[in-house]
Amino acid sequence: MKPPIILMIESNGEAVELARFALWRQNFHCVLQWYDEADAAIERLLPRRQEGQVQLPGMIFLDPGMMENNGLDFIEAMRAGRNTRAVPIVVFPDSDYPPEMPALLEAGAVEYLLKPETAQQYMDVVVDRARRWSKRRRRRDSAAVKADGDV
Numbered sequence: 001m002k003p004p005i006i007l008m009i010e011s012n013g014e015a016v017e018l019a020r021f022a023l024w025r026q027n028f029h030c031v032l033q034w035y036d037e038a039d040a041a042i043e044r045l046l047p048r049r050q051e052g053q054v055q056l057p058g059m060i061f062l063d064p065g066m067m068e069n070n071g072l073d074f075i076e077a078m079r080a081g082r083n084t085r086a087v088p089i090v091v092f093p094d095s096d097y098p099p100e101m102p103a104l105l106e107a108g109a110v111e112y113l114l115k116p117e118t119a120q121q122y123m124d125v126v127v128d129r130a131r132r133w134s135k136r137r138r139r140r141d142s143a144a145v146k147a148d149g150d151v
Contacts, residue, residue, distance in 0.1 A: 003029045004058030004134045009038050009074070010092075011066040015115075015122070019061070022123030028130055033057065036066070038074040046081050056084060059133035061092045061126070064104065072107055079108040088133040 006023070008016050016034045023030055035041040045054060060078075064071035071091065078084045088110045091101070095114050105112055110133070116122045 002055060003031055005031045005033055005055055006130055006134075007033045007035070007041065007057035007060045008063075009035050009041050009060065009071075010063045011036050012063075015063075018119060018122060019126045022126050023130060025123075026127045028127060030058070030130065030134070038062070038066075038071060042074060042077050045084060046077065056087055059088045059090065059130065061090050061129070062109070063093055064091055064101070065093050065097055070101055070104060071109075072103060075104060075107040075109055090129055090133070 006019075008019060010016050013034075013036075016032070020032050023032060035044075041060075045056070062071050062074065075089055078087060078089060085108070089108065091104050091109045091112045092115055093112075095117055097114065101112060111129070113125065113129070116125055
């Protein structure tokens with residue numbers, strides 16, 4: 001079984017490296033992919049997935065602060081894709097961002113979580129969410145495999 005992919009859409013490379021270190025330190029086996037633009041992630045995920053060439057991420061951390069409409073277009077595009085709509089998207093803005101954006105949750109994000117101020121808290125949150133959402137995704141995938149096998 002391939003390790004899950006965790007996708008980060010984040011403009012701050014240091015934040016990505018801190019997440020990578022946290023996952024490694026907790027022995028969480030995954031592939032951490034990073035895009036600094038949501039449009040690049042959409043271009044990579046949607047068309048190629050239709051051709052069957054791309055393994056979908058197990059979850060996505062989305063920093064909305066770097067996008068024109070706070071990531072709403074990205075979330076809507078992911079939810080519109082037949083194969084991508086089940087990928088959990090955690091909106092993960094900087095701590096000085098607005099405390100809640102209901103439109104992003106209504107569009108299909110599973111969680112809106114402000115980034116913690118300290119490096120240790122940040123690492124703890126990244127690992128916690130990666131574990132939480134990858135478990136849910138694995139359960140859903142194994143249920144789909146069982147359903148396909150029963151047919």
